[in-house]
Structures are given as structure tokens and as C-alpha cells.
Amino acid sequence: MAQEKLNSLVTPDSNGNFGQHGGKIGHPALAKALEELEKGFHSIIGDTEFIAEMKRLQATFIGRPSPIYHARTLSTRGAQIFLKREDLNHTGAHKINHCIGEVLLAKKMGKKKVIAETGAGQHGVALATAAALLGLECEIHMGVVDIAKEHPNVSRMKILGAKLVPVSAGAGTLKEAVDSAFESYIGQVEDSMFAIGSVVGPAPYPEMVAYFQSIVGHEAREQFDSMYGGQPDEVIACVGGGSNALGLFNAFLDDQHVELVGVEPAGEGLDKPGRHAATMTLGKFGNIQGFNCYYLQEEDGTPSAVHSIASGLDYPGVGPQHCYLKDIGRARYETATDEECLDAFLALSREEGIIPALESSHAVAYALRRAAQLDASKRLLVNLSGRGDKDIDYVLGKINL
Ligand SMILES: *Cc1c(COP(=O)(O)O)cnc(C)c1O
Numbered sequence: 001m002a003q004e005k006l007n008s009l010v011t012p013d014s015n016g017n018f019g020q021h022g023g024k025i026g027h028p029a030l031a032k033a034l035e036e037l038e039k040g041f042h043s044i045i046g047d048t049e050f051i052a053e054m055k056r057l058q059a060t061f062i063g064r065p066s067p068i069y070h071a072r073t074l075s076t077r078g079a080q081i082f083l084k085r086e087d088l089n090h091t092g093a094h095k096i097n098h099c100i101g102e103v104l105l106a107k108k109m110g111k112k113k114v115i116a117e118t119g120a121g122q123h124g125v126a127l128a129t130a131a132a133l134l135g136l137e138c139e140i141h142m143g144v145v146d147i148a149k150e151h152p153n154v155s156r157m158k159i160l161g162a163k164l165v166p167v168s169a170g171a172g173t174l175k176e177a178v179d180s181a182f183e184s185y186i187g188q189v190e191d192s193m194f195a196i197g198s199v200v201g202p203a204p205y206p207e208m209v210a211y212f213q214s215i216v217g218h219e220a221r222e223q224f225d226s227m228y229g230g231q232p233d234e235v236i237a238c239v240g241g242g243s244n245a246l247g248l249f250n251a252f253l254d255d256q257h258v259e260l261v262g263v264e265p266a267g268e269g270l271d272k273p274g275r276h277a278a279t280m281t282l283g284k285f286g287n288i289q290g291f292n293c294y295y296l297q298e299e300d301g302t303p304s305a306v307h308s309i310a311s312g313l314d315y316p317g318v319g320p321q322h323c324y325l326k327d328i329g330r331a332r333y334e335t336a337t338d339e340e341c342l343d344a345f346l347a348l349s350r351e352e353g354i355i356p357a358l359e360s361s362h363a364v365a366y367a368l369r370r371a372a373q374l375d376a377s378k379r380l381l382v383n384l385s386g387r388g389d390k391d392i393d394y395v396l397g398k399i400n401l
Helices: 028-045 048-062 095-108 122-134 144-149 151-159 174-186 205-213 215-228 243-252 320-327 338-352 358-371 389-398
Strands: 068-070 080-085 113-118 137-143 163-167 192-194 234-238 259-267 284-288 291-295 331-337 379-384
Touching: 028 095, 028 174, 028 205, 048 095, 068 215, 080 215, 080 358, 095 113, 095 122, 095 192, 095 205, 095 243, 113 122, 113 174, 122 137, 122 151, 137 144, 137 151, 137 174, 144 151, 144 163, 151 163, 163 174, 174 192, 205 215, 205 243, 205 320, 215 243, 215 379, 234 243, 234 358, 243 259, 243 320, 243 379, 259 338, 259 358, 291 320, 320 331, 331 338, 331 358, 338 358, 338 389, 358 379, 358 389
Parallel strands: 080 379, 113 137, 113 192, 137 163, 234 259, 234 379, 259 331
Antiparallel strands: 068 080, 284 291
């Protein structure tokens, strides 16, 4: 059975760094809590009881392993396209993988509550689900603009018993929600754990979330080899903070012949500042929200406004492991525009009967473009990070069907 394990390339040094990226640049009040979390996290990696409980919940609650599906109609463009179906997980995306891990860890550390930010509400719903399952309180911070936009997820969180904290500061979206959640956490570090939503933030978060997501790649590598033989030529995933991409990439890092491709949102175009979120492509090095990475910034270093049709990709920074993989040339980062994303959303819906999340549609968009450049012997493995039910009304408002 596939087992979580992190490749040394994406495991930090003792200061929480991956090359020049990462680190723990924190509020002094946070330092102690981060240290406690780091200890807690490292103790569970070798704890057979913890792992057994996590495996039980992966199989019986999340529904793992998620299958790999050969998308034969999409593949008539050229290369063969395979999908890792994280959209079939309970709650409809990959986020439940790290939420189950984080809440199990919080419980093991004796915490009563988990606190987090959410953008589109996907992380909030997954965390509220895991907290309901394991009997912990859950406090979710969400920008007022996102609350208005993402009504079904707001309702889900309330039904699951989470306490929702609206954040009206600044643009009222994800970045402000992160600041607000951290502030609330600092006031209650004894009883609570901050459960971040991606491979971002100060150490140990990037390592911890990557560890919990690594199940995706370990499963996929085993499944692909036993069903189709060998490894894919390219492994492709969308990148917001980078957790679904890193979860898949991790297992293939030592397979030098496998190309790893992250796909970022080019929004309305890379030439339109403030109207895309192509962090790896156009960001500059610096520190944002407790860690170093490439991020989209103004002259004075403040984070730029960002945009993507997919709210889950709408963040000016990106995980430090991805920045490092880019620096050493092990992964490459491409982009897809809002328009290409909508085309891919419809193509997968109509040609394969799978409605993908707009986030995941970015990876599909690149795969379609790439498949057409390659012959039918090449094989592309795409992480279908989530399902698109949450996006259907928005899409219908954008295109006339
Ligand atoms: C949140 C989300 C993403 C983006 O987050 P990563 O950390 O980059 O994976 C991608 N796909 C779906 C379906 C999401 O909900």
C-alpha cells in the first residue's frame, strides 16, 4: 500500500529552508507554537498507531485510493492523457488529505480547536469536515468578498458546525483572511492549532502539508506502473499555493526522465498586472506571511493584487518547495489563461463526462495544449485536484450554452 514519505529535495534543512526559500519568519509569539507543532509533526511520522488511524480514515472516509483514468477522447489530440481522480475524494478535492492529517495531529497534541483561513471555501469545508469527524472545534476566517461569492461553501461550513469569521480588511479575500486567522491563533495558541490550507507559511507547514499530500503521488506512481507500465513522460498539476502539485510531484522527483510541470493562472493575460496570479513566472524573491518565496510584488515589496477565474489559485505567493524546484531546474512552470481554462473545463465535461474544478482546469488546459504537440506514444499524467460542482453557476454566467 502507498505510504506517505517526502523526498529529500522537498524536505527542509534545520532552519526550515529549501535553498533560499522557506524559513520561519514569524511573530515572536508564534515561534514557540511553531516549535511545538514541528515536534508534534515529527513524532507522528514514525508513530505506527497514528499512521494506522490515518490510513483507516483515508480508505473508509476519504475513499482512497482515488483511481487513475485514461481520458481516451481527450487523448485523440496527440499524447495520451491520464487523470489522477482527486475530484472523487469525499468533499470533492485533494484538500481533505491534509485536513485529516492536520486534525488528527491537533487531537494528538491535545488541542481543542483548529483555526484556518479559506479563499473559495474549499479548505474551510475540508477542515470543518475533518473537525466534525474527529470532534474538534473549527474556526474559519474568510474574506467578505469571498463569502458573498462562495455561498454554497459558506453554508456547508455552517452546517458542519464551524464558526465563520468574516474579514473585511483590505481586498477582503484570501491574503487578509490568512492575516486575520494568524492573529486569532496568536491569542489562543495553548488550546488551538493553525491548520494551513497549502504548502505555504513558516516551517513546518510546507513540509507537513507536503507530507500529508504525498499520498497522491505515491498512489499514482504505483497505479500507473501496474496499469500502464513504467512512468508517465510528464506529470502535470495546477499551482496555487502548490499542495496538490507537490503531492503528486514528490513521488516522481527521483525519476529524472519524468518532467514535472506546474500550471499557474495567467488570468486575463501576463501583460496585465493585477489581472493574473502567475507567481512563479513573474514573481520576485522576498518574504510574505512568514516565509521566503517568489511572489508578485510592487516596487516597495507589498504583495500585488492578483486575479484568477479560479479562486483557489488566487494568491500572490507560492510554496517554497516549488520555488526551489524551479531554481534547481527539476520542475518547470507554465501558465493557462482564464479563457483556456474555461475551454478545458468544457472539453473535459463534454468529451469525458467529468466536470472539473476551475483550478484543476488549468492543468487540463496545459495538458490539452501539450498533447497536441506530442505523438500518441507520449503519456501525460494530470492531477484532477477537484470537482467542479462549486463552479457551475459561475461558468454559466460566463459562457452562453
Ligand atoms: C485549493 C485548490 C487548489 C489550489 O491549491 P494548491 O495548494 O495549489 O493545490 C487546486 N485545486 C483545487 C480543487 C483546490 O480546491
